[in-house]
Amino acid sequence: MKDMTNELPDGRLFVGGVWEEGHGAPITSVFSHDGSENMTFNGASREDGERAIARAKAAQADPAWRDMLPHERAKILHRIADGIEANIPRISRLQSRDTGKTLTETAALAASAVGTFRYFAAVLETSDDALTTRRGGFLTASVHEPIGVVGAITPWNSPIASDAQKLAPALAAGNAVVLKPSSWSPLVALELARIVDEAGLPKGLLSVLPGAGREIGNLIVEHADIGRIAFTGGTDTGRRLGEQAGRKLMPISLELGGKSPTIVFEDADQDLAVAGILFGIFSSSGQSCIAGSRLFVQRSIYDVFVAKLVEATKALRVGDPFADGTQVAPLINHEHREAVEAYIEGARGEGGEILCGGKRLSGAEYDKGAYLEPTIIAGLPNDAKTCREEIFGPVLVVLPFDTEEDVIAQGNDNEYGLACGIWTRDFPRAWRVGGAIRAGTVWINTYKQFSISTPFGGDGASGIGREKGREGLRVWQRQKGIYCDLTGQPHPWAGVTR
Structure with missing residues (x-):
């Protein structure tokens, strides 16, 4: 179902609880399956x-x-959660048109947003302030209060899930939120604004402002009345926003890029590993910050395992995001595909061997779309550009390793520290390696699984701060200590007597 004329937003923005025409540069949403225009506003x-x-x-x-x-x-x-749940079919169709993602994935992202709002509703009702241990003739307490007005800047690759991950705890904490979604995928955030409005959130507490980062993004970070920012996006932008926030002495959380290692030991269940690796790098067409884009395979099984992985990759179903059974959909747009292709050409220049993929798909179904074959590259050292920089597309580099110490050193030899996957039947080894790899999330014998109850974030160039989990509410609040005298007597220092 690709004809969504009656389901698209009307082009107005949600400005402080009021639906208004925007006054910024035009934004065009494109369906990357065939290059057709969804709408311009x-x-x-x-x-x-x-x-x-x-x-x-x-x-x-x-x-x-x-x-x-x-x-x-x-x-x-x-x-709000009920409203999202009731609209999952509409949201998933809209998001597939806006991003090119498969309906299966966009429905899962919408369902994730439902769970996020419900989770933080529960956290809100069960997060108590505390009386702290008395150290004198006074009662002491630790309490949490809203920050005030906060900002959220979300990426184009996982709309509604990323939006909910910031909006739900920020609103639960008692704040007002100004949300800037990406101009590459703005439609679902506007649909979410409609649902939030209909759920009865008081007017003014939410704004949804797709627009240029140099205008809206900078305004949100620099404005004196914004007390906190949460940003998910590219590392270069994150560094710049962090500098701006530092000048304001404003707290900021940054969930940035990744070049995550996945590690297959010689005792791994190979079928389990192949399936997990395929999902980790080629679902979402590789457009995921936690994509397992560096694969390390123990040398004793390297040839056999890589051959099995290549065969399975070639069998992936690439096509229309609305078609049943599609596993790999087009990239977000043609511009981004060209950026990914440049990395593949760079890998060839570095001496890499393209084991599969590496080119655009052709034919009536693909010619107008932003399609790119799932690609596996071998023969590169770990210090090659292709192995070090985030590509954000369906491109996997494979490298051999010899020992546990060797793979830990190679895995950590990168500026990013977002995620890691480990495949082995030896749990003590998995635990050792998982502890030694610098990463905010480690998966053992699985990959790219998430729970709203479990903190998420990265280290190094992958960002600072954490989202999700019970503490995900507190980062949107200020903590305050309160002292209440119980003696009724003047402080002796003053020399005042009754």
Whole structure:
């Protein structure tokens, strides 16, 4: 079902709870399967952003929201979750048109957003402040309060799931949120705004402003009334935003890129490993920060295992994201495909051997789309550019290793530290290697599995801070200590007597 004329947003932005025409540069959403245009509308201007932040500040300060009891805020989060769940078919179709992802994946992303809002509603109702241990004649407490107005900047590769991962805890914490989705995939965030609005969130507490990063992104980071930022995206942009936040002394979390190693030991269940590796790198067409893009295979099984992996890769079904059984869909757009192709050509120049893929698909179904064959490259050293930089496409490099110490050294020889996959039947070894690899997430005998209850984030060039989990609520709040005298007596230092 690709004709969605009646399901597209109307082109207005959600500016501080009001649906308004944007005043920024036009944004065009394209269906990357065939290059057809979904719609064009005006993005947000800096003035739109200023207006959204002013409305957010007023709404967050309103006692109706500021003083709302946690269980009442939780009811709103549950209504948002219900609204998303009721609209999963529409959301998944819209997101497939906007990103080129398969319907199976976009439905899973929408379902993930449902779970995220419900989880943080539950966390909100069960997160208690605390009386701290008394150290004198006073009662002491640790309490948490909203930050105020906060910003969220989300990527094009996983709309609604990434949006929910930031919006749900930020709203649960009592904040107002200004969300900037990517201009490459803006439609689902606007649909989410409609659902949130219909769920009864007080006006002004949410804005959704797709627009140019140099305008809206910079405004969100620099504005004096924004008290915290969460960003998911590229490492170079993350570094720049971190510098801007540092000048404001504003907390920021950055979930950035990755060049994640997957490791196959000689005792691994090879069928299990092949399936997990294929999913880890070629699902989402490789457009995933946690993609397992560096594969290390123990030398004793290298030839046999890689041959099996290549054969399985060639059998993957590449095609229309709306077709049943499609496993690998087109890339987000033709521009991004060209960037990925440049890495493949660079690998050839570095002496890499293309074991499979490496070129565009051709034929009536593919000629107009942003399709690229799933690609496996061998013969490169770990310090080659192709092995060091994030490609963000369906490209896997394979390298041999000899010992546990060897693969730990190679795995860590990279600026990124986001994820790692380990395939072995030897659990103590998996535990040792998982502990030694620098990564925010380690999967053992599986890959690319997520739980909203488990913290997620990266180290090094993969970012700072964590999202998800119970502590994912607290990062959106300020902690305050309160002291209350119990003696009723003047402080002796003052020399005051009754």
